[in-house]
Amino acid sequence: MEAYYIIGLAGSILVTIAYVPQTLKTVLTKHTKDLSLAWLLILAVGLFMYSAYGIWISSIPVIFSSGFGFILVFILLIYKLRYG
């Protein structure tokens, strides 16, 4: 496995797990005032489309990262809509 491949893989894993602390913070505090609704809406639609693409091309890394990201962003979106 080449070094650049490991860097790319580690980067994509970090980008995905980065949403865990944000989701935890939002769920625990229920404070969503500083979060942009447009950001969450566009991100949710984008990750949903990206997940569909991953299923289509049968790419487990794409399905896993975008599917996991979608679930977290969807939770954030629900909190944003619920708590403003």
Added chain:
Amino acid sequence: MEAYYIIGLAGSILVTIAYVPQTLKTVLTKHTKDLSLAWLLILAVGLFMYSAYGIWISSIPVIFSSGFGFILVFILLIYKLRYG
């Protein structure tokens, strides 16, 4: 161009531009209390590594999306560190 490819491409573009409204909101309001520092730190490192990977494999879409995302997240990170 196949339909699934267009969906994947559109999804990745949406995921990238999603950060524009969040960055605008943060820059305009200077309110960062509800943003998770861990989220921004992990995301910045992940996008930086992903950008390096894109340069390595000479992929313009990867360089553009992760590089653009990195710049926006870096701005958010600076505001978070500055305004808490």
